[in-house]
Amino acid sequence: MNVVAYLRVSTGKQESSGLGLEAQREYIHRAAEQEGWNIVGEYTDAVSGSVPPLERTQCGVALRSGIPLVVAKLDRLSRDVEHIAGVMKRYKFMVATMPQADAFQLHIYAALAEQERAFIRARIKDALGALQHRADSGDAASQEKIARRSEALAKGSKAPTAARMMEAKAQRVDQHREAIRPHLKACLYDGASTLQGVADCLNKKGQATSRGGEWSPTTVRRLMLALELSFGTVQRAMRE
Known part of the structure; x- marks a missing residue:
C-alpha cells in the first residue's frame, strides 16, 4: 500500500x-x-x-x-x-x-493525550504561580528564575520573525538570479569562456549582483551553479 x-x-x-x-x-x-x-x-x-x-x-x-x-x-x-x-x-x-x-x-488515545495536556498545563500554571509568589516575597533565586524565563520567551518570540526574514531574503535572491539568467546566457552565447569574461560582460550590461555590486569570478561561479549552467552546456547547445 x-x-x-x-x-x-x-x-x-x-x-x-x-x-x-x-x-x-x-x-x-x-x-x-x-x-x-x-x-x-x-x-x-x-x-x-x-x-x-x-x-x-x-x-x-x-x-x-x-x-x-x-x-x-x-x-x-x-x-x-x-x-x-x-x-x-x-x-x-x-x-x-x-x-x-x-x-x-x-x-x-487522542482523548487521553488531550487530558494529559490539560494536566500538564495546570501543573505548569500552578508552579509558575508559586514561583511568582516567592519572587514577590523577595526570594532572590525565584526572581532570577523569572528573569531567565522572561529572557528566553523574548528570544523565542524573535525566532519566527528572523526565519521569515531569511526566507524573504532567499526568495529575493532567487528572483534576482532568474532575472539575470537571460543576460548570463547572452554573455555565454557571445563567447565569454571564463568566469572573469562573464563577469566583465555582465558588468558592461549594467547588471548588478543581488547586493548591488559588480560581478566577480566568484559571484559568477555561484550564479552559474545556482542556475545549473556551465560553459560546456552552452557550447553543446550552440552546436546543436
Whole structure:
C-alpha cells in the first residue's frame, strides 16, 4: 500500500535545529518496513500542534492527496480530540507507533493525550504561580528564575520573525538570479569562456549582483551553479 509520511515539529529551537524530525522519520520507515507500506512522499510542517491539521500548509496537501497518511506518533497529527475526529471522518491515516490501532482506539488515545495536556498545563500554571509568589516575597533565586524565563520567551518570540526574514531574503535572491539568467546566457552565447569574461560582460550590461555590486569570478561561479549552467552546456547547445 502506498502511503505518505507527515512530520511535524513545533516552531522555535526544534524547528531551527531539526531535532525530532529524524526520530519521526525513523519511526515511520520502521513501521513501513514491518507493515509493507510504500512511502511515496513526505510532508513536513514547523507549526504548533494547536493549529488544525487542515490549516497547516503541508498537512493539508498530504491529506488531500488521497493517499493514506502516516505519522510517527498521534500527537504529530494533533493533540486535540476534535481535530483527530474531524480528520478521521474524512481521511485515512495510520500511526507508526501503533500501526494496528483502529479508529476507536485512536479516538481513545487522542482523548487521553488531550487530558494529559490539560494536566500538564495546570501543573505548569500552578508552579509558575508559586514561583511568582516567592519572587514577590523577595526570594532572590525565584526572581532570577523569572528573569531567565522572561529572557528566553523574548528570544523565542524573535525566532519566527528572523526565519521569515531569511526566507524573504532567499526568495529575493532567487528572483534576482532568474532575472539575470537571460543576460548570463547572452554573455555565454557571445563567447565569454571564463568566469572573469562573464563577469566583465555582465558588468558592461549594467547588471548588478543581488547586493548591488559588480560581478566577480566568484559571484559568477555561484550564479552559474545556482542556475545549473556551465560553459560546456552552452557550447553543446550552440552546436546543436
